[in-house]
Amino acid sequence: xxxxxxxxxxxxxxxxxxxxxxxxxxxxxxxxxxxxxxxxxxxxxxxxxxxxxxxxxxxxxxxxxxxxxxxxxxxxxxxxxxxxxxxxxxxxxxxxxxxxxxxxxxxxxxxxxxxxxxxxxxxxxxxxxxxxxxxxxxxxxxxxxxxxxxxxxxxxxxxxxxxxxxxxxxxxxxxxxxxxxxxxxxxxxxxxxxxxxxxxxxxxxxxxxxxxxxxxxxxxxxxxxxxxxxxxxxxxxxxxxxxxxxxxxxxxxxxx
Numbered sequence: 353x354x355x356x357x358x359x360x361x362x363x364x365x366x367x368x369x370x371x372x373x374x375x376x377x378x379x380x381x382x383x384x385x386x387x388x389x390x391x392x393x394x395x396x397x398x399x400x401x402x403x404x405x406x407x408x409x410x411x412x413x414x415x416x417x418x419x420x421x422x423x424x425x426x427x428x429x430x431x432x433x434x435x436x437x438x439x440x441x442x443x444x445x446x447x448x449x450x451x452x453x454x455x456x457x458x459x460x461x462x463x464x465x466x467x468x469x470x471x472x473x474x475x476x477x478x479x480x481x482x483x484x485x486x487x488x489x490x491x492x493x494x495x496x497x498x499x500x501x502x503x504x505x506x507x508x509x510x511x512x513x514x515x516x517x518x519x520x521x522x523x524x525x526x527x528x529x530x531x532x533x534x535x536x537x538x539x540x541x542x543x544x545x546x547x548x549x550x551x552x553x554x555x556x557x558x559x560x561x562x563x564x565x566x567x568x569x570x571x572x573x574x575x576x577x578x579x580x581x582x583x584x585x586x587x588x589x590x591x592x593x594x595x596x597x598x599x600x601x602x603x604x605x606x607x608x
Contacts, residue, residue: 370518384441386405388403398457400486401454402451405441417498418499418503420452420506421453422452422455423453424509425509425510428460440542442602443601451487472511473536476510477514477517507532513537515536530550531587532549533549533582535555551577551578551602552578552580585597
């Protein structure tokens, strides 16, 4: 069955839209609006659901930057693009146009847990990289006024691996890469794009994924240890843990 992408987008945007009613902790924060829609990749015959968190304002935000968020592995149950809302809502409240992609579909194969994971999981990361590219291209069509020159990719765990792969494959499209405890995909050895990574206190990365101290200095990359468990980097984290992660991400976004 073929889908008309423009019609699909229009229907999705009209049908599912809500305003997140939350009391802002800072007076200059924006109220946040959530839209959900589904893109369709005809080349792969694949639906790509996205959740868009953006400031609710009638005024144009000049040079509004885009953040694409990529969730950790959720065993294909669906809905994972909503479970980091503490972070995606915070980013939107600060003025960022934040798009969270649902990478896994219920019909997908499960992520391999045996063998050389850097090899057997590579097709899954490539699928995620292709999702990011499709979403980015469609965003440019429907929201051409946004600042795509300063695109930030942000991802947790398996989503961080996808983000790292996309950055390696398309360094000219990414301004900053921020990973939250990705463990398998090697991080880019580069000063441009800028690379940051937040690390958990319980799961080590595979050998070679992180830059050593000499490489960190050479490429001005930040490897930030935390006291947060790998599994607490989504909405399951405590309020203090969420505050810590939000703080680091906002700090990295603000750096020139």
